[in-house]
Amino acid sequence: MLYACPRCGSLLAVEYPGLSLDVPAVKRIWRERRMSNAPLDQSGVWRYRELIPFLDLDRHRVATLREGNTPLLSAPQAARYAAVDALTFKHQGFNPTGSFKDNGMTCGASQGLRLGLRRVACVSTGNTSASMAAYAAAAGMTPVIFLPHGNISFGKLAQALEYGALTLQVEANFDQILALVRVLAERTGIYLLNSMNPFRLEGQKTIMVEMLDQRDWRVPDWIVVPGGNLGNVSAFGKGLRELLALAFIDRLPRLAVIQAAGSAPLYDYFHSATRDQFRAVPNPETLATAIRIGDPVSWPKAMHEITDSGGTVERVTEQEIADAKAVIGRCGIGCEPASAATLAGLKKLVAAGTVKPGQDIVAVLTGNLLKDPDYIYRYHTGQLQTPSGALIESRFGNAPRVVPNDADRIAAVLEEIASLRA
């Protein structure tokens, strides 16, 4: 299996030479499909199949769990926190396994079926493995997953087990395991569904298509997205460029990638004076374990998309992530830690003057609140510590109260709380 060019080593991308579409007609068809009960039309990925035409749909099976269809949610409290007039979240946590990986995995797993594979594999910080386990199981393939031992959230590990994945917890970090498994894949022919698989990125690019369809094709000024292995921003950039080339849109939104400060090699590179050498972070650290990645494979693609769109890269601390996450929770929306990096990063970009308060901003929440309940409980009860052991302040903490089995005393507690919150 080939993931990279044998000559230059760059990751491959899927291209459709000569693709041209009747834009008004296709936009109308996409709208009509929302009324359909056909599985492919109900998928928020395959509904846009004209833009991902790598399968012959009459002959090939598609693995779909009705992924996509994720909402755009306006969040005034979060907007106030970031000091912007308005903010919209595209919440990928509403996907079948609770993250944006499902948009990609339906394409990756379908390509696996097309190739007649029995087994598919991935290395993951948790969400890719949960997603791949589900799609492989649904399609009748065996999922094999490699995880950094001790550094993924329990919710994600639980999903992999429940979906029946063969689960290997390796005593190494994500970057080390990915290097190991790339060698293993070459030796054993096992098919990798990491984001270096170009078919997966084809699915993820439809997140941008669906977002624009939901906005009646009004292009936002900024798309804010967390960055780990940098596949997602690469997919977004590719999708947006294709939409521009096909004349679905007339300009590109700017891409802002937010990294956790302890795992921010792209930030370092983007802001270095000469950009002569990309330096991996050897021991990446962050409680946002989804983006605990020091040597992202898709960094060249990501750089291309960010610079092409006039975008930027920001980094945020553990405290900033934790607070932003609690604010997103208070909006009634909620997300996992990595996703909250978007709001934390946006706040900094606004303070720096890079993003203007009146601009039209869509931030992508990549994972569901319930992915990492342990983090939430610790934050709200004042027990959350950074990887180096410093206590994170629970600035928006909301600890539960233990009360006796006594109506009078509970009434008194309620009154006390009400007066505190008034």
Ligand code: F0G
């Ligand atoms: N947000 C969440 C919730 C993620 O799970 C990931 C990546 C990212 C952001 C970053 O996306 O890697 O495309 O830049 N999770 C991968 C995984 C690495 O294995 O689940 P990226």
